[in-house]
Structure formats: C-alpha cells, structure tokens
Amino acid sequence: MKKGHQHIHPGMARVGNLSVGKGHPVWLQSMTKTDTRDTDATIKQCIESFEKGAALMRISIPDRTALQHFTLIQKKIRQAGFQNPLAADIHYRADLAIEAARVAQKIRINPGNFVSASKRENIASSEHPADNYKELTYNELRKLTDVCNNNGTAIRIGVNAGSLPTHIIRKFGHTSTALVEATAEYLEILENLGFFNTVISIKSSRIRETVAACRAMQERMQVQGRLYPLHIGVTEAGNGISGRMKSAAGILELLHSGIGDTLRVSLSESPVNEILFGRELLKHAGMPRVHPNTNYNHKNKHFNIYSEAKTPDQLIADVVWQFISYKNETINDLTIKAPGISDQGIMKNVSDQLLQVSGIRIVETEFVGCPGCARTEMDMEGLCGEIKKRFSGLPGLKIAVMGCMVNGPGEMGDADYGLIASGKDSLILYKGQNPIGKYPDIKSALHHLQKEIID
Template sequence: MSSPVLAQLDYCASRFIAKRRSTREVMVGNIGIGGHHPIRVQSMTTTNTQDVDATVKQTLALAEAGCEIVRITAPNKKAAEALGEISKKLRAAKCEVPLVADIHFLPSAAMEAAKHVEKVRINPGNYADKKKFAVQEYSDSAYEEELERLHEAFSPIVLRCKELGRAMRIGTNHGSLSDRIMNRYGDSPLGMVESALEFIRIAESHDYQDICLSLKASNPKVMIEAYRLAVARMKQEGMDYPLHLGVTEAGDGEDARVKSAIGIGTLLNDGLGDTIRVSLTEDPIYEVPVARDLAHKAMTLWNAQADSQLGEPLKDSIDPFDFRRRETRTIELGPDCSIGGESLPAVIVKTAHPVGETAAIIQDVCIVQTKFKDSKIEGLQVEIQTAVDLEPFRGLHEALHSVVKAFVLELGVGIDLSELEAYEWPDGLAGIILLQSVSREDSFYAQSLLQFCRGKGFNLALDCSAEALREEIGPRLQAMGSANLILSTAGCSKRPQADTRQSNDHSIAACGGSAHPLGQYRALAEATRDTIADAPIWIRNTTGNTLAPKNYYADRLLEASVISGGLLCDGIGDLISVETEPMLDKATALAYNILQGAKARISKTEFVACPSCGRTLFDLQSVTQKIRARTDHLKGVTIAIMGCIVNGPGEMADADFGYVGGAPGKINLYVGKECVKYNVASAEALDRLIDLIKEHGKWVEPS
C-alpha cells in the first residue's frame, strides 16, 4: 500500500497523452539507449556460455531476427572468460550487436566480464548482499554499516566499467530482494526501487552515470507499480536514467505474450521505457518479433502525440502506486450474473454474423460453451442496423437465453427511439443491454434512451468521450441516476482527417488516426466522478481504438492486452470485449487470458516460468509443457517452473507450488517460498509435484 506522500509523486508528463519521458543517452557499444533513440529490442541466449560456438550461433540468429542487444549469462569466472572468445567470433563474423554479461552472485565474474562485453547487468539483491530470508530489525546505524559494506563491494565493478567505457544495467528482481531491504521495506515495489537507488548512488559517488535501470516481476501489477515509483523517486533525486522494461518469468504461448504486453505496453503508453525484452519460455528468437511489435506501436503513439498540447492538467484520482479497483454500483444481468460492484469483470463476445443468421450464431456460442466450461461468456453482442434486424433477435434470444446471461444489442445509425418503442419485445429480457455510441450533440437522445430502457427494464451502455460526458451527457443524465447505466469510450472518437486539429482536452488527443485509448478511458473514469460516479465501465477493444489494425491475430492480441490489461491494472473495468477478433472462441480465450494476466479474474492454472538461460538445469520448454499438460485444469492454482534459483524463491512470491532445478538431473519442490523436497530425480519430479498439490487439498481430477 502506498503512502499519501507517494501518491502525490509524478511519474509521467500525462496519463492522458503519451508523452515520452526524457532521459540521458547511454551508449551500449554502438547502440544508444534513451535520449532521442528509438526503443531498443533485447533478448538473451539460452545456451551454456562455455559452449562458445553454440552461443555465437544463437547470438547471430537473434541479431538476424532484429535483436539489437543480446544478454549472455556469466554464472562464474570461467563463463565470464568465455565471453571474450564469443565476442571475438561475433566481430569476426561482422556482427556488431552489443553484448551484456548477466551477473548475479560473483563480483569476480563481473570484473572479468567487463573486459569483454559492452554492458554488465548487476542484480542488487544478489551482488555482495545477504539473502537468507532472515527476520531482523536493522537500526539506522546498522543499516548504514550495511550500505558502507555495499559501497566497498560494488565500487570495483563501477570503476572497472568507467575505466573501460562499459555501460551497466542495475536490474532489480521482485524475487531477489536482500534481507536488509525486505526487513525495512517489505517484499514490495518500494523495496525494489530503494534497492536499485542504493546502487545508483554508489555509482554516482564515482561520477559514473552510464546506467540503465530495470525493476522486473512476474506479476504485471507489481512490475508496473515498481517502474512508476522508480521514475517518481528518480525525479526527486534529479536522476534521468533510461529504463529497460520486462515481465520476468512470463511463461510461454499466448499467456506469456498477454502478460508481457500488459506490463510493458502499459508503461510504454505512460511514455516510459527505452529498451525492452519479452521473456518467453520458448526459443529466444520468438521473443524478438513480439518486442518489435510493442516497440513499433509505442514509437508510433509517441511520435503522433509529440506535438499534442497538454493544456491544463486533468485531475487524476487513481493512485498509480497502489492498486485499488474503481468502486461502482452493481447491475444485475440475471439470477446468477451481475456486473460492477464486487463482481468479477464480465466477458462480452461480439458475434461476426448478422443477427439474422441465428443458426450460425447458436453454433458458435455452443462451441465456445464447450471449450470454456468453467469460464462461460456473460454476454453476446449482436449488431442491429435497422428495425428489420430486430425481428430475428426474438428467436435468437429464445434459443440462447439459458446459455448466455446478457444480450447486448449494438444499435446502428438506422435505429431511432420510435422504432425501439414500436417493437414488441419478448418476455424475460432483464439481461438485455442496449449499446449506442453518442456524441455531445446526442445528449437529449441519450436521456430519452435511458428513460426508454428504464421503462422496459433494460440496461443501457453509452459509448461516449470523456468530454461529451463531462460537458453535456453526464449533467443531463445525472438527475436520472445510474441504476442501469454502463459507460465506454471506444467508438466515440472518429478517425481525424489529415489536417488533425490540436486539442487541449487530453481525452481526445489525436494519435495517427485514433486517440490514445488508455488515456481516453482514464479520462472517462475521471469524468464519471463529476457526473455519474458509480457507473460500471466497459472496456471495448474495437477497430476504432486500435493503434494499427492488421489482419492477423498476434496484433489483435497485443493491442487488446495493452488496452484492457493496462486499464484493469489501474482498477478500471467491469466488462471486457475483444471485438477485433471475429472468431468467438478466440475472442473468449483472449478476454479470459487478459483478465488472468492482469490478476482481475482467474479462470485456469497460472504458470510462472522463466525463459531459460545458460544457468538452466533442465529443458524448460519440454518440462513446462509436460507440467501444463498434467495440471492446466487446476483453476486458481499457481505453479512456478524455474530452471534454477538464481532469482531466489521470492521470485515465486505468487506461486502455490514450485518446480526448481537444484542440480543436474535433480529437482527441488517448493510450497510457497519453502523448499519441502530436495534433489528429487527429474524422472519422478512431476509425479511428486502432483502428490504435493494433492496433500495441500488443491488437486481435482480432470473432467
């Protein structure tokens, strides 16, 4: 929980316009980070560093794929020495990609690695600091003594990097905070930040400032809060170091891409971030295109909004350093389904079929219901363009009323109030939601529509800009109350023409053809405070609020994850729909994955899996798939799969159970942060893990 003092800190120019944070330039070999440079894409080799040829081959493949900086682990002095040969072979092959040595426990390895690479990564929690998870109260004098010891231990590598012209990344991990930090600040974003600042201050005492900063966690909420707080604290101390962004231990497949997009994309939309890595438990070459897509979207957004006028700052009631869900009233959609209030965010799916194709819609919904037995969609969204389209709705509703809890009728421009009133609505429609996009000029129509919905017992979803709600629509509806009103702001901003006008209203700042969607929704949430404070907010992912619509799934996945995930991590959002994906099963899966990635709604097993490196003691990719195949039906259970314990059991802070490489061919099993079984033979480890889950009452047989 953040303090009132922290809540008052600024971490970005505006949460409503994406203004890039200004930082110093840090050169990593021939690649510049921060300053005026574009966002740089990084990855990490997974080979044994002492296998020089394999590491060179993988580095070349990463560079060919577009990776601009490559990190290689140096767990000991022998591996650090191998970096020299790796660098020579790469340069001989005309590959100038800068190399980063990943250092954790051994200062001697760091001192050797600095001779051969362009950058050294130091983890403050592991580098010459104590991490035995001891509970101890540090007096101020004892704490100062520890800092003096750190100064003595850390100074040699600082001076070596300064002498050789090497850059440094001070990379804090949520799971590897030292005992000293844990006992003073707790296992918190504040602890992560203070741990990094201690090392930065030591470096600055030697007039060394070629530093990049990272604060990674497997939980996107923790990671987002830590980076925001780091920037705010650096501003207090006059620091302007660039940021390396990443969600660590994100896992594999769609889940990992969603989780990474939520964490990295949210911060990029805040204007934060200068270099990024998407960590996947896959071949590292697959990390590069995801990172490049996220970087491209952010640079497009920043460049388009570079000249947008900030105007008078909008007030912002959200504490960006402490997650609190926005309070709303509850709207009942049926006997066992509600939205807002204490209810988990609902999933609405938009059918791509015309409403008249009743059979096709029924078939699609049945397929979705078969695939998602424990995560049924709460609502089906169908588009009504003319009064003629209303008639097939009657049969559709009767066919699906027991499967779908709410019907959302998206009203087109051809529907007016008289047509709605003349239609003979079938019985049992308490869960119907009428969705209509309205502008400031439509305020009277919005009032009439709300009155109509009240009379019929319907709910109304209005899609409007924050400006329209604040100035015209909200005041007109305020006296009527919001008992059945839902708000969104997805289709309200039309794409501007080439002569885009500038506006001082942050909520409608133009962005290369679409407004800044996170900023729009944040502004909408603020506008409700002055008018309809307790109305639930529906996060709609549409072609109207996407930054760069493309006709392939990966782009839709990243776009929806950034918009929806970023808002959910801000505490905004009571309904979610991915309307850019025409396949109902894919749209449903993506919506639930986003909710799970943002820790807003758990619908399946959560896997925390590291991306592998030269320290890994087993084949992470195949083992992760085997564990997933046996356990992915355990809703609400979190399993950590770690190649080694380099980042400490604290990296599994959110995990119920851990499967961790302890030695070659041996696995250590954890319950929470406690290791309960040591050196289990790898052939037996998965069965023993399942035994542990059963012992703790969290096992159910797969259906």
C-alpha cells in the same frame, strides 16, 4: 578524460555502439538460453536474435570458464559482422564482474546478490545492516566502476523483486517501494563513485508491482533531476499466451506512459521468440490507441474489442494496447472479435488471459516461469508446457517453474507451489517457500505435484 565520462548526458547511457535513452529509439534485447561454454550455440542464438531485431544480447557468466567463452563468443560475433553490444550477466561474483567489465559493453548486476551470500548474511545480522551494506557495496563497486569508466562499459542495475537486499525488505516489505528504494540506493552509491553510465531496471513477476515501481522510479528521477535510462519488462512471465499476455500488460502500460528505453520480453522460449513479440509490442505502442469498431457499453459495462490481428502475437499486443485506454472504466466482462484469427481455442485463451491479467476475473491457474539462461540445463519451454498441460484450469492456484537453485527459490515469489530444477532432469518441489521433495525426473516430480494439489 576517462572513457566512461565521455558523451554521457542525463537520461542517456552509452552501451558499446548504442546510445540508450534521451530521445533514442526503444531498443529490444534478449538473453541467451544456452550454456555459455557452448560457444557455437550461444553465437547462433545471438546472431539469430540480432537478425530479427535485437539491439543487444545478454549472456550469463556464472564462472571464469564462461567468461573465457564470452570473450571468444564476442570475437566471433564481430568477425561475423555484428557490432551489437553484448552484456554480461553476473550474480554473486564481484570479482567476475570486474573481469567481465574489461570485455563486455555492459555488466548487469543485481543489488540483491552482487556481494557474496556469506558477506550479506554477516551484514544482515549486524547492528547497523543498512549502513554496513552500503559501505560494503561501495567498496565492492569501487573497483568495478573504475574498470567500467576506463573501458567505457555501462552498468545495468537490475533490481528484482525476488532478490532484494535484506535491510530493504525489513524496512519496506515486499512492495514496489522496496524495489524503488533498492534502485535508488545503488544509484546513489554509483554516483558517489563518479559513475553515471548506468541503465536501471526494476522487475517483478507481479505486473502491477512492476508498473508501479517503474512509474515511481521515473517520477523520482524527474523530481530529483537525476535521469537514467530505464530497461523495462516483466520477469518470470512463463511461456505461450499467458507469458505474452503478462509481458504485454506490463510493458505496453509503461510504453503508453512514455516510460522505457530498452525492453525485454522474458519468455521461457527461444530468444528469437522474445524479440519477435517485443517487435509486436513496439509496433503497437506507435499505433492509434483504439480500433473504430471497439466500444465500451456503459450500461452493462461490457468491453467489446475489435482487432485486425492475423497472428496470436498481434492479437495479444493489440487487445492489451486497446484495453489500456479503457482501464479506468469499470469493466465487468469483455468480448474479443478478430476475424483474422480462426482458431477459437486461441481466441478463448487470449480472452481468458486478458480477464486474468487485468484482474477482472481469475479464470485460470497462474503460471510463473523463469526464461532460463546458462544457469539451467533444464528444457524450460518443455517443462512449462508439461506443467500447463497438467495443471491448467485451477483458478486461484499459482505454480512457479524455475531453472536453477541459485535464483529460483527467491524469485518464485508468492507461488503456492514451485518446481525448481536442480540438475538436467532433477527437480525440487516447493510448497510455498518450503522444499517438500526432490525427484530424479520430471515425471515423478509432476506426479507428486499432482498428488499435492489434486489428490
């Protein structure tokens, strides 16, 4: 019997030494932000994350050199005594995915860009784009699933709102249904190829879209009796309090409904920060839903949240977790009391961000920020911090900060403005989906963005 066909039950996947789904714990994962060719730095991020509670780490494999380094990274991590599975993140390169599947314990592919851009363009303009797309994908995936089955490698179908196949967008638009249909189409192809060791993820930077799509996919799988583990998260959440608030709102709502088998908090910060906040979310998902001092005033529709949090991470997880129990009430305003947090700036920021993500009131600029990976040389955390400093306090405006030209333009979604890194320091400024300027450094890019927005 082929390795990949062993021990796989509906709703469960086997990723290296990890059983995912079907009654197993919700596992935390993160992704390295280093250049994969920097072996030592990548190993360091993996080991630090494992020590903080990551069950699995994902590493970008943009090219063959990175794959060679991935092999070395894995070897050294094992030598250091860590048996945690490693996932290889592949875009645009079916050939690379096949090679990586011989080494990694999981391959993450994106249906929107698994086959090369030129092949996708030819198909999009053909007479039967949907049928041709499925046929091409089937053929491209055949080899990969053979290698995965022979090596016991899992596949994650990582569907992202910013990179959906063209025929799906044409039929369903940019909707949660489109996300579900893209996932279902890929699952069907994998099943037709006899491959079942699959984890799925459906992500968008829009929280409601992410939650709606995950719910719909879970329901669909249950109705059809074809269950697969679901990896959950909100993509391009950015950093700091707003990034955590967006992630908490999406992830906790899903966990509240019993949805989610692995999770990643995508922050434009270190992987360790992602894991630490993920731990807070998991901790709260197992706690009583509402503090006894929390109450809702039916008369003026005011929600008073009481929290015993001692840190900002605890506070965010706690207020979101409590808010979810009242989300069906009409809430006009809210007040947060947390005697353990003395910094009033943090209290105001958390309160504003909760108002914003819950849709009660738009009080701030919305920032979208990719978490960064091996495909960027830009200091994403530093850039996000600069942007927030300069452009906070502009409610109704949405600014995206993306780390690379490979995925940035597609994944910045419906942002009013986008800054996309095109090199170590250089940035391209977008207005909507149109590039309007290229700048050699952050300072000049921010200056021109300021001129566009404010002057």
